[in-house]
Amino acid sequence: MKRTRRVDDRTVLVDLHFGQAEVLGSYLLLGERPALVETGPSTCLDSLEAGLAEHGLRLEDLEAVAVTHIHLDHAGAAGVLCRRNPRLRVFVHPIGAPHLADPTRLLRSAQRIYGSSMETLWGEVAPVPAERITVVEDGQTFRIGGRVLRALDTPGHASHHHVYVDEEAQLAFSGDAAGISLPGCPVVRPPTPPPDLDLDAWDRTLDRLQSLDLRRLCLTHFGVRDDPPAVLRELRRRLREVEQLLLEGWRAGEDVDRLVERLRGYLQPEVEARCGRGAADRQELAANYRMNVLGYVRYFEKRLGPKTA
Numbered sequence: 362m363k364r365t366r367r368v369d370d371r372t373v374l375v376d377l378h379f380g381q382a383e384v385l386g387s388y389l390l391l392g393e394r395p396a397l398v399e400t401g402p403s404t405c406l407d408s409l410e411a412g413l414a415e416h417g418l419r420l421e422d423l424e425a426v427a428v429t430h431i432h433l434d435h436a437g438a439a440g441v442l443c444r445r446n447p448r449l450r451v452f453v454h455p456i457g458a459p460h461l462a463d464p465t466r467l468l469r470s471a472q473r474i475y476g477s478s479m480e481t482l483w484g485e486v487a488p489v490p491a492e493r494i495t496v497v498e499d500g501q502t503f504r505i506g507g508r509v510l511r512a513l514d515t516p517g518h519a520s521h522h523h524v525y526v527d528e529e530a531q532l533a534f535s536g537d538a539a540g541i542s543l544p545g546c547p548v549v550r551p552p553t554p555p556p557d558l559d560l561d562a563w564d565r566t567l568d569r570l571q572s573l574d575l576r577r578l579c580l581t582h583f584g585v586r587d588d589p590p591a592v593l594r595e596l597r598r599r600l601r602e603v604e605q606l607l608l609e610g611w612r613a614g615e616d617v618d619r620l621v622e623r624l625r626g627y628l629q630p631e632v633e634a635r636c637g638r639g640a641a642d643r644q645e646l647a648a649n650y651r652m653n654v655l656g657y658v659r660y661f662e663k664r665l666g667p668k669t670a
């Protein structure tokens with residue numbers, strides 16, 4: 362089974378097979394000193410190694426990884442990779458850096474969402490030694506994998522989110538900031554986990570990404586979209602539509618289960634009609650309805666106060 366496909370002559374998409382194919386990816390930057398954007402979780406290390414092997418590489422050959430943010434599906438394996446490769450460096454957002462060095466709080470927060478599935482989903486989350494971490498600030502450029510990337514602070518999905526832009530190729534590694542869109546299913550799904558979801562910040566992030574004149578978006582979930590303006594427009598619309606839908610239920614005192622049904626009722630029929638049942642299941646692996654609802658509820662509580670009804 363082939364794990365990788367070409368994005369361009371120096372960039373490769375590695376399918377990490379997170380439960381299924383085409384759900385979660387890592388981008389291999391080829392060059393004299395190869396590197397990655399996104400590590401995936403430790404549970405996907407075998408897939409990552411198989412993908413590297415298709416290009417004659419081992420984990421030990423990597424110079425660096427840049428993680429778009431520290432959620433475990435994007436950066437969970439960073440500590441384990443550092444243990445396996447003693448010269449690996451990790452580029453990360455300033456807010457994310459302390460949590461890579463000491464993942465205790467991050468794990469506690471993830472535990473609240475994933476409960477007993479933590480180990481099965483993510484495997485080991487090892488700390489990244491502080492001296493291996495390079496913090497990149499908003500607007501800063503850095504050299505990685507034989508090219509220059511510019512980090513853009515892009516909150517909304519998470520406060521610790523960077524999009525990494527390859528300006529020469531007019532291409533962006535968008536993490537979760539441009540939403541989820543899987544091959545064979547163009548519907549853009551908003552990933553809205555707690556605790557940082559911030560719709561106003563996300564609007565500004567989308568303004569910023571739309572102003573860049575990008576030709577391609579490299580999504581972590583999953584693959585390349587050649588129509589960035591359409592993706593960003595659809596994400597913006599859906600974030601606000603879901604807000605209206607869930608706010609109405611939340612104000613009426615509906616509990617999380619009821620709100621999940623609301624969200625499912627809004628998205629599922631369209632996804633199944635346009636993309637089939639399989640795509641709906643894969644989307645659910647990339648960002649499930651319950652997590653999305655919990656993110657909005659937390660956001661409403663922060664902005665509007667706890668719901669007492």
Ligand SMILES: [Zn+2]
Nearest residue numbers: 430432519537
């Ligand atoms: Zn995320």
